[in-house]
Amino acid sequence: MPEISSKGRQMPASPIRKLTPFADKAKRDGKKVFHLNIGQPDIETPEGMLNAIKDIDFKVWAYTPSEGTLAYRTKLAEYYNKLEYDIDPSQILVTVGGSEAITIAMQACVNEGDEIIIPEPFYANYNGFACMSNVVVKPILSFIENGFALPAISEFEKLITPKTKAIIICNPNNPTGYLYSREELEALKVLCLKYNLFLFSDEAYREFCYDGREFISPMHLEGLEENVIVLDTVSKRYSACGARLGCLITKNKEVIAAGLKFAQARLSPGMVEQIAAAAAVDTPDSYFEKVNKEYTLRRDTLVKRLNSIDGVFCPNPGGAFYVVAKFPIDNADKFCQWMLEEFEYDNQTVMMAPATGFYSSAGTGSNEVRLAYVLNVEDLEKAMTCLEKALEAYPGRKS
Template identity: 60%
Template structure:
């Protein structure tokens, strides 16, 4: 029988989805599952986007330009111009989700065997994208005690080699919810400029910043305009995960011309998704005001509830809609599976993502979980109670 490729064997399994079979079995047994394992918001998609799809008139759903509809890119350029002056529609390529944007960036900027430095824990699929591109992740640990702040710049310096070509951050962070300060980003700017690296920034949670904190985009870092690549997506901004529309943004013309070759090879991004996304640009600010208010409430209910459980520690995130909690268990992966296949409280249980899957360093995050506060308040309250009861039962099992 033919052998599976080394790349395929090295491709990591999703820590977010690998417990799905246990969840399906639990549901078949009649259990109610509070799904905090995945960033699928229950917030309503903006009406203006839904109407655009409902009212779509063409008789043929055609390919778009490989870079995306020009009208959508021009609209996005207006959106980004409010973030950083001078972004043109030609500085934007529409992609199939933010995932494809990062893959295009990796394939365009790094050669097989090159290295990208990423503060960990980080979005688990960065490992998969790196495997796809044939590059190596060099993780630098941040700590739960500091709320996952940017590691000291000295740690970056220690890890830079002749193979280092880029640094990747997520701001606000998935899975941590940490929001980088202007000073932290400027420190990154200095090291990127010193070593002439690319700086990738996943900014898909840009709108979700709390407690009067402000998001600072890497697009505004002076002196490294040609080094910066931004990855974006409509999935979480407008609660439209299923339309699979993202974007790659850079002022580097040579880089964007290179990325266009990859965009042409996959023909075009989804047309109907672009229709919804272009319409979503007209979403009123009142929508985001309401969403942010709701997420702050949910965050406080979840994080305060977690910290009230004996032995649990969870720093309060400044953005996104995730939190990482340290649990009084040795193996959070085993505990998460046990919660699904061996436990319920009044017929209810909780599904979480073991945080070890968000680290590249072996055995890191073994007693941590990521929780997404994407459910309504009453469900989050029940989930916290269920988790507390589960930890008690797990300890005494």
């Protein structure tokens, strides 16, 4: 029998989705499963975005330009310039989801075997994208005890070699919800300029910042224009994960030109998605204010309940809609699978993502779990009661 590639063997499974077969079986067995494993919001997609799809009238469902339609890129520039990014449509490359924006950035900027530094825990699929691009991830640990703040710049410098080409940050962070401060970003700016590094800024959760905290993008930092690459998506902002539409933004002309060649190789992003997303730019601020208020309530509910459980510690995140919590357990992967396979309370159980998959360093995150607060408060309360009972019953509980 022919063998699969070494890359196929090395490609990591998603910690967010790998337990799905166990959740499916739990449902077939009649259990209600509370899905806290994946960032699929239950918030309604803006009406204007959906209406734009309903009102479409074309005779041929055609290719679009590889970089995205000018109409959509013009609307995107309008959105980003309200955020003071000071860009024009030529500095935007429309991608098939934020995932493609990340892979194009890696392939356009980093040679095979070169290194990217990423504070961990980080979005699990960065490992997969790096594998696809033959890029080496150099993780740098952040710690739950201080809420996963950015590690000291001196720790970054210890990892820098002649092969280091970029640093990736996700702000607000997935999976921790940590929101980077201006001071932390200014420190990264100095480092990137000193060592001539790209700074990839994954901003999928830009709209979700809480308690009046300020979102700062590297795009706001003067003097870093040639180094910054923003990676974005409509998935979370407009609760439109299934649209699979993202973008890469940079003022670096060489990066745009190189990225466009990769975009041309995959032909084009979808026409319908761009029509819908162009309409979404006109979503009123009231929509985001309502969503922000709802997520704040969910965050507060989840964090309070988690920290009330004996042996559990959960920092209070400043953004996104995730938390990473430390549980009194022997192994997060075993515990999350046990929850689906063997546990139920009132015929209910909870699906979560073991945090091991959000780390690259061996042996890290073994007693940590990521939970997404994408369900309504009533369901979150039920899920937390279920989790509390599970931790009392789990055979691998640690004191």
